[in-house]
Amino acid sequence: MKFSPFHPIHLVLGLVIWAAWFVFLYGGLSVGCAIAPPASEEQAGTWINGAIVAIALLVGGYLLWCAYRCMHASSDPKLQKDDRLKVFISKTAAAVYLVSAFASLALAVPGLVLPPCV
Amino acid sequence: MSERIQQRNHEREQRLAHVWGNLPGWGALAAVNHTTVGLRFIATGLVFFLVGGLLAMLIRTQLALPEQDIIESALYNQLFTMHGTVMMFLFAIPVLEGLAMYLIPKMIGTRDLVFPRLSALGYFCYLFGGLIVLSSLVLEVAPDAGWFMYTPLSSATYSPGPGSDFWLLGITFVEISAISAGVELVVSILRTRANGMSLNRMPIFCWYILAMALMIVFGFPPLILGSVLLELERAAGFVFFATAGGGDPLLWQHLFWLFGHPEVYIIFLPAAGIVSTLIPVFARHPLVGYRWIVLSIITMGFISFGLWVHHMFTVGIPHLAQAFFSVASMLVAIPTGIQIFAWLATLWYGKVVFRLPMLWILGFLVVFVCGGLTGVMLALAPFNWQVHDTHFVVAHMHYVLVGGMLFPLVAGLYYWLPHVSGRMPSDSLGRWGFWLFFGGFNLTFLLMHLTGLLGMPRRIYTYEAGLGWEWLNLVSSIGGFIMAIGVAVVIVDIVLHFRFGQRAEQNPWGADTLEWAIPMPVNTYNFSSLPEISTRHPMWNAPELVESIAAGEHGLADVQALRRDIYGSDATTGKVREVVHLPTNSWLPLMTALALAVLCISLLVKAYLLAVVFTVMALVLSLRWSWENGAHPRAAPTDDNEPGAPPLHSRTCNGPGLWGMVVSLMADGTFFVSLLFGWFYLWTAAPEWTLPDHSPIQLVPMIFSGLLLTAAVGVFWVLVRGLRRRRATHLGPGMWLVAALGAGHWALLAGQLMSAPLAPTERAHDAVLTVILFYLLLHSGLAVIFTLLQAVRVRLGYTAARLPYEPIVIQPFWFYTLGVYWLSLLAFLLLPNAWSVG
Numbered sequence: 017m018k019f020s021p022f023h024p025i026h027l028v029l030g031l032v033i034w035a036a037w038f039v040f041l042y043g044g045l046s047v048g049c050a051i052a053p054p055a056s057e058e059q060a061g062t063w064i065n066g067a068i069v070a071i072a073l074l075v076g077g078y079l080l081w082c083a084y085r086c087m088h089a090s091s092d093p094k095l096q097k098d099d100r101l102k103v104f105i106s107k108t109a110a111a112v113y114l115v116s117a118f119a120s121l122a123l124a125v126p127g128l129v130l131p132p133c134v
Numbered sequence: 135m136s137e138r139i140q141q142r143n144h145e146r147e148q149r150l151a152h153v154w155g156n157l158p159g160w161g162a163l164a165a166v167n168h169t170t171v172g173l174r175f176i177a178t179g180l181v182f183f184l185v186g187g188l189l190a191m192l193i194r195t196q197l198a199l200p201e202q203d204i205i206e207s208a209l210y211n212q213l214f215t216m217h218g219t220v221m222m223f224l225f226a227i228p229v230l231e232g233l234a235m236y237l238i239p240k241m242i243g244t245r246d247l248v249f250p251r252l253s254a255l256g257y258f259c260y261l262f263g264g265l266i267v268l269s270s271l272v273l274e275v276a277p278d279a280g281w282f283m284y285t286p287l288s289s290a291t292y293s294p295g296p297g298s299d300f301w302l303l304g305i306t307f308v309e310i311s312a313i314s315a316g317v318e319l320v321v322s323i324l325r326t327r328a329n330g331m332s333l334n335r336m337p338i339f340c341w342y343i344l345a346m347a348l349m350i351v352f353g354f355p356p357l358i359l360g361s362v363l364l365e366l367e368r369a370a371g372f373v374f375f376a377t378a379g380g381g382d383p384l385l386w387q388h389l390f391w392l393f394g395h396p397e398v399y400i401i402f403l404p405a406a407g408i409v410s411t412l413i414p415v416f417a418r419h420p421l422v423g424y425r426w427i428v429l430s431i432i433t434m435g436f437i438s439f440g441l442w443v444h445h446m447f448t449v450g451i452p453h454l455a456q457a458f459f460s461v462a463s464m465l466v467a468i469p470t471g472i473q474i475f476a477w478l479a480t481l482w483y484g485k486v487v488f489r490l491p492m493l494w495i496l497g498f499l500v501v502f503v504c505g506g507l508t509g510v511m512l513a514l515a516p517f518n519w520q521v522h523d524t525h526f527v528v529a530h531m532h533y534v535l536v537g538g539m540l541f542p543l544v545a546g547l548y549y550w551l552p553h554v555s556g557r558m559p560s561d562s563l564g565r566w567g568f569w570l571f572f573g574g575f576n577l578t579f580l581l582m583h584l585t586g587l588l589g590m591p592r593r594i595y596t597y598e599a600g601l602g603w604e605w606l607n608l609v610s611s612i613g614g615f616i617m618a619i620g621v622a623v624v625i626v627d628i629v630l631h632f633r634f635g636q637r638a639e640q641n642p643w644g645a646d647t648l649e650w651a652i653p654m655p656v657n658t659y660n661f662s663s664l665p666e667i668s669t670r671h672p673m674w675n676a677p678e679l680v681e682s683i684a685a686g687e688h689g690l691a692d693v694q695a696l697r698r699d700i701y702g703s704d705a706t707t708g709k710v711r712e713v714v715h716l717p718t719n720s721w722l723p724l725m726t727a728l729a730l731a732v733l734c735i736s737l738l739v740k741a742y743l744l745a746v747v748f749t750v751m752a753l754v755l756s757l758r759w760s761w762e763n764g765a766h767p768r769a770a771p772t773d774d775n776e777p778g779a780p781p782l783h784s785r786t787c788n789g790p791g792l793w794g795m796v797v798s799l800m801a802d803g804t805f806f807v808s809l810l811f812g813w814f815y816l817w818t819a820a821p822e823w824t825l826p827d828h829s830p831i832q833l834v835p836m837i838f839s840g841l842l843l844t845a846a847v848g849v850f851w852v853l854v855r856g857l858r859r860r861r862a863t864h865l866g867p868g869m870w871l872v873a874a875l876g877a878g879h880w881a882l883l884a885g886q887l888m889s890a891p892l893a894p895t896e897r898a899h900d901a902v903l904t905v906i907l908f909y910l911l912l913h914s915g916l917a918v919i920f921t922l923l924q925a926v927r928v929r930l931g932y933t934a935a936r937l938p939y940e941p942i943v944i945q946p947f948w949f950y951t952l953g954v955y956w957l958s959l960l961a962f963l964l965l966p967n968a969w970s971v972g
Contacts, residue, residue: 024333024706031436038440038462043814045455050818101707104334104425111429119437119465126457133452 021089022102026109030079030116037075037120041068049133056134064132072124076117083113139685146686147662149693154245154659157719164719166250167658168235171257173554175232176547178261179225184621185268186220189213191618194578198611200599210595211278212297216271218281222397223305224264226539227350230404231256231315233546234343238319240649241337243328243667244700245660248790249318250716251723251759256314258727263307266734270300277301280593282390283364285375285383290368296738298368302361303734309354309361310730313801316350319343321793324705328648329689331667331708337647338421341428342407345435346400351797352439353396355805359812360389363905369740371895372904374812380898382820384449385812391442392808399438401535403431405542406473409495412542412549413477415645416492417484420671423476430469430476437466447518456515463513470506474499489643490564494545497572498537505533508583523593526586529579536575544571544624551628552642556655557635563627571620577613581606640680646671651679663688664701667708697770702783702790714783714790715770717762726755757923763791764927765937784939787858791943799950806909806954810961813902825899825966830890831907833963839882840955843914846875847952850921854945857938865933869925869941876918883911899966906958913951920944 019025045064054062090106156165165171192213196205205213235253239246247253270276277297279288288298323344327336364386366372373379375386414421421427440462447456477499486492508530512518521527551559585606590597597603641650650673652660665688669675682688690699690713698716703709729752736745762768764784783789816823853868887907894901924941927933933940 027432028436031432035436035439038458041458042443042455045452045458046818049452101332101334105706108425108428108432111425112432115429115433115468119462122461122465123458126454126461130454130457132454134454 021086021106021109024105026082026086027105027112030082030109030113031119033075033079034116034119037071038123040071041123045132053133054131056131059131060127060129062132065127068124068127068132072121072127076121079113079117079120083110083117086110086113143662143684143686146692150659150662151657153693153696153698153718154657156658161719163724164254164721166254166717166720166723168239168247168250168253169656169658169660171250171253172232172234172236174257175228175235175260178257178264179229179232182220182224182264182268183229186217186225187618187621189217189220191614193217194611194614196595197597197607199608200597200601200604202596205595207595208278211593212271212276214593215277215280215297215301216267219267219277219301219305221535222281222401223308224260224267226401226535227312227397228260228264228308229543230346230401230539231312231319233408233543233550234319234346234404235315237550237649238322238340238343239326240652240656240660241340241647242323242326242331243648243661243665244322244326245664246698246700246716247318248322248326248700248714248716249314249794250698251720252314252318254720254723255727256311256318258724259314259730260308260311262727262731263304263311263734266307266731266738267300267304270297270304275300282394283386284390285364285386288364288386289375289383299365299738302365302368303737306358306361306365307730307734309358312350313354313798316347316354317794317797317801319347320351320797321790323347325702325790325793326700326714327667327703327708328664329666329701329703329708329710331703333706333708335667335670335708337670338410338424338427339404339407339647341431342403342410345431346403346407349396349400349403349435349438351801352804353393353400355393355801356389356808357393359805359808360386360393363389363812365737366901366905369737372901373895373898374816374901377820377822379896379901380816380820380823381901382816382823382898384446384819385815387446387449388442388815389808389812391445392439395442395445396438398534399434402538403434405498405539405546408542408546408549409477409498410473411647412491412495412545413480414484415549415643416487416489416495417480418487418644419480419484420646421476422479422483423472424670426472427476430472433469434466437462437469441466444513444518447515448522453515460513460515464510467506467510467513474503490559490561490568491545491549491643493565493568494541494548497568498541498545501533501537501541501572501575504580505530505535505537509534521586523591524586525582525590525592528592529582529586532575532579532582536579544568547628549643550649551631552635552638553649553654553656555632555635556638557631558638558642559631559635560627563623563630567620567623567627569620570623571617574613574615574617574620578610578617579613581609581613585610641673641677646674648672648679651683653684661688662686663691665689695770701780710780712780712783712786712789717769720759722755722759726752726759729755757919761923764940765932765934785937787938787942789939789943791939792946795943795946799946802950803954806957809902809906809909810957813906813962816898816902820898823898825969826897829963829967830892830900831886831903831963832890833967835882835886836959836963839879839886840959842875842879842882843952843955846872846879846917847948849875850941850945850948854938854941857935857941860935860938862928862935862938865935866925866928869921869928873918873921873925876914876921880911880914880918883907883914887911903962906962910951910955910958913947913954917944917948917951920947 048064054064086106087110090103095102156162156167156170192205196202196210235247275296277300279293279298283298283301286292323340363374367374373381375381375383410421410427441459443451443459444463512530548559548564585603588602590603638654662684663686665679665683672679689701698718700714700716701710702712702714704711729748733745733748733752736748770782770784849868850872853865856863892900892904894904924933
């Protein structure tokens, strides 16, 4: 997270990461099934399912960390009364990161139970 | 004394009215003012709504009883296709865009949108495109493949008539309008807010419109690409969606729903913006959870792009992939729920005044929540399979779209009507209209859920007796006609109010937003002086603004050098950064739209030579338009900034034009990425896709061409870097050099296209390559033309060290051209070569 936690880019960055993860998930599943489809009897215990869950944990973890950074910045005692804009941006951004983390992890939940290419 | 002040104010306002006014008589067609254009959008959209409604009545008449033959099957197919098309493309989106165009400048405390000629072009494209689509009905050749035009049904084999062409060309034309509105609204909201209107003070409606506009920018290009590809397949025999040759009909569904599902939210968000604006006014309480609602808007804007496959649950996609979309479809209900709870909390904490607009808002809450609940049911894949293509889906869709869009829209129309006319609508007629519409709607569509659950499919023109659907259809039809009577009553009310409505007092509803600080009926320049904002509720916390604005006590109170001036401000803080001088009335938007309309008709009648002529004409008109920009004497007659005032935008390095270019390139980039998606989709999923043994394009000339392009962009970058430091050494010769390098690159690329043994009518692989080569040629060619014009402008003194604006605007276009070139080389040439070798 290079930008200051008060930069407005954080209002969308979490969901941009979520969107990239979603595209990777859907595209990667198609490519994975085309290149190295696992046997259908393996059910959900395939390399594709493992990769989905592992990457989801990484993405979700990173987004949670970003949410913490923004939330922490918004409660900085150095912020003045007229810094309401900064508080608005960082608090909203923290919530956006939190939602993005939840959505990223939620996408991977079906990977725990469903076979990938059937 | 006070008389002298009044006299001075009157004279000042007359000068403002003179500079900002439309031309008289037929000259009104040259108007670019956002109030005029916005109202035209709304009025035209409402006419199309009546046409779409009439088609719906014909459908309900046919279905009222079993085994009727009032309308034969072929015509019925045309009717339901046109009903969906008209309502979605010609009514819902344009009317909301029009409302946004009308309101946004007034809400953010400025005088116009930032690219007024683009507004006017957008309107005429919409009007002509809509007329072209509607003309197919009159000519009895209307499209009949459903409003989503699924292939192969819409392909030349199964739809040999011109109906599909009318749809593809007409709707693409209308989409130009949507994207232009999207670009314009994004830049206006971000860069022209009133001094001090920081993001956290922005009216909530502006957040909704910002999200909607960005969604248009990213959502429409996939459908434009799909339409271009399908028209190429139909007209020239290219292979994209036909299985033989390596295409895939499912690619169309992906491209359509990549647009189609976000479109539902593009329609819903502004309507929800109306709700979030009106509820606090009638609850007499600030919106509860402003920040939560902003969070919901942003979340919805993104997640709604991850739902498109839920329209394709039955086409054979792997279960796990379906589950991703199922999860995303359920996730999107959360931000919707947050908004509904925030609205309820606002009503709970406030003291609700049940004025007429509030009735429609309550109708929205009831109907939309029901539609949302059936939406969650449909997000579950097994239930979706059961009711797929039944009337249950039709009922759900109407609950969401009519509930989520039409109810708030009518509430908004009633609410802002006094703003336009200066008169109040009739309360009693309005209430009759509401109850007739609300009752009729629920009678029609609540029962339709049951009709669907009993198995009645969509899009059948009749049904046998004895299936248990008869009474349900009859009641639905009766409900439909009651709803139509409700619409008629609302129309009568609105028409009569212009003549008989009571005069409205200033801010008649007791609203908090800035649009109510301007005189009613509305003038052409909105604010007599541009206020500074220090609160989210200016009309509640600073009601004296009405007088101080009128008295000219704020910014840009007087006309300078006959320019249309507004403030440009910082995107985050809203602090004033520059004075943006806007273009005045112009015939160019109308002429450009006319040229595009003739181009569209030429393609319809397959007069391709004429189409080329009018393409060139549209390009020339666009360039003529761009000529009177920046430091051109007609755009900014004075040479220097006014002392003590912020600089003129055309003298800065970060004006709105740069933002407009970047947002336009986002749309362009989405088009490119959609094409890339199509390429990889066909490669991995099309059953008969084949890669040729040897690429028909030669790699070495392509790399050499790319190097020339890289050199051109490099030189341009050096020139712009100098301009940013207010140095213009060798600027003119530099521009000529860039143009020469770019022209060399273009010529090599064109040579490749001409000499390559491409067979786009035989192989999907070659068809996609042909399209991408044309795409690259178009971009390189435009970049060269822009640069040549700059070289001339340097000689004329319109671009110089102290006038760096225009090359800075063009630079992202060169970067984009360079980026897509090398990315295309990688994805379309190097990767397949490497794959073949592997």
